[in-house]
Amino acid sequence: MRNVSILIPNEAVLASIADPRIMFTGVNDFLAAAGKPPLFNVQLVGLEKEVRLHGGLFSVHTDAVLSEVKKTDLVVIPAFGGDINDSLKRNEAFIPWITQQHHQGAEVASLCIGAFLLASTGLLNGKECSTHWRFANEFREMFPKVTLVDDRIVTEQKGLYSSGGATSYWNLLLYLVEKYAGRDISILAAKMFALEIDRKSQSPFIMFNGQKTHEDEPIKKAQEFIEANITEKISVEDLAMKYAIGKRHFERRFKKATNNSPLEYIQRVKVEAAKKHLESSRKxxxxxxxxxxxxxxxxxxxxxxxxTGLSPMEYRNKYNKAG
Structure with a gap:
């Protein structure tokens, strides 16, 4: 039997605790119905016996506190809310335990922005990771040694798993079920929970908001110029000349400041504008x-x-009711 430890961080999002528990215990129920033994021993693990969430609105009673769990097989890190830096500080006691469990052979899966806590361990350095697209810029600033894959829903790197934003973590849970229980059980779980199996990209959901927290003022002005001139054909050469910076140097500075090349930035700004038209207009x-x-x-x-992962027509049909 595989031991699954679902962590209960301070500021945890309740659904991202309940849903993995429902998934793994649900698989046990499917197996029991088929006359087979359970596959997962699921425990809620916290720093204290009772963890109050959502401003005290909910309380989670853990099955064990961290010090009582000497060895596990899978650690699940839920999403958490509030200020990210404050939340990480409040949950830093989990970090050495997660690291120790992984060194002892446990796999670790982060859900949504639970990736911030996983990355804080250093285990993801030099590896790929997914998280909620909305927090991509913050993640890159905080963890420059981790390769963030914006659009991917599930990443797997040597026993370390991460998922995209919000409810896309269900796809990571299905992925883990397939790995541990087989394809047939994962298909059954997908049908029982009405989930789209094998969904790989969160690209259709990403709303591009260019990174502007940097201090490179000419690059910031170039970003603002691009965003204010969506209808124009803008070349990288024109931008470099406009801000009196050599083309190669401009490209390097732009990439460093925004995590996009100038061409990528122009494309993403134009596509974001196109998405809004396709969502709301009859054009x-x-x-x-x-x-x-x-x-x-x-x-x-x-x-x-x-x-976006979709053609313009597919996007329009998906999001424009009038269309």
Whole structure:
């Protein structure tokens, strides 16, 4: 039987505690119905016996405190709320325990922004990781040694797992169920919980908001210029000349400040504007394309799909009720 320890951090999001417990105990129920023994021993593990969440609105009674769990097989780190730095400080006692368990052979899975706590252990240094797209800039600033994969829902790196934002952690839970219990059980779980199995990207949900917390003022002005001139065709050469910076130096500074190349930034700003048109207007795809400065249908479609994972028409059909 595999021991699963679901951590109960301070400021934890209640659903991200309950849902993994429901998933793993649900698998035990499926197996029992088939006359098979349970596969998971699920425990809620906290720093104290009772953890109060959501301003004291809810209390979680743990099965064990951290010091009582000497060895486990899978550590699940839920999402947490509040200020990230404050939350990490309040939960730093988990870090040596998580590290020790991994060194003893346990696998570790973070859900949504639980990735911040996992990354705080240093175990992800030099590895890939997923988290909620909304916190991508903060994550990169805090953990420059970790490669954040913005669009991916599930990452696996040598026994370390992470998921994308919000409820996409269900896909990581399905992924783990398939690994431990097999494809048939994961399909059964997907059907029972009405989940889309094998969903790999959170790209359609990402709302691009360019990173502007840096101190490079010419680059910040270039970003603002791009965002104010969506309908124009803007080249990297024009931007470099406008702000009197050599092209290669401009590209390096832009990438360092924003985590995007100038071309990527231009594309993402235009695609974000196109998404808003496709979501709320009655304009057809070609009209939207012209509105954001594209004249080549194929180029627009390719860039849009690269950024969102969907074609412009698929995106419009998915999010525009009138469409």
């Amino acid at each position: 057809n795809v070609n009209e939207v394309m012209y509105d954001v400065g594209y004249s080549d249908t194929k180029a627009f479609r390719n860039v849009f799909k690269k950024v």
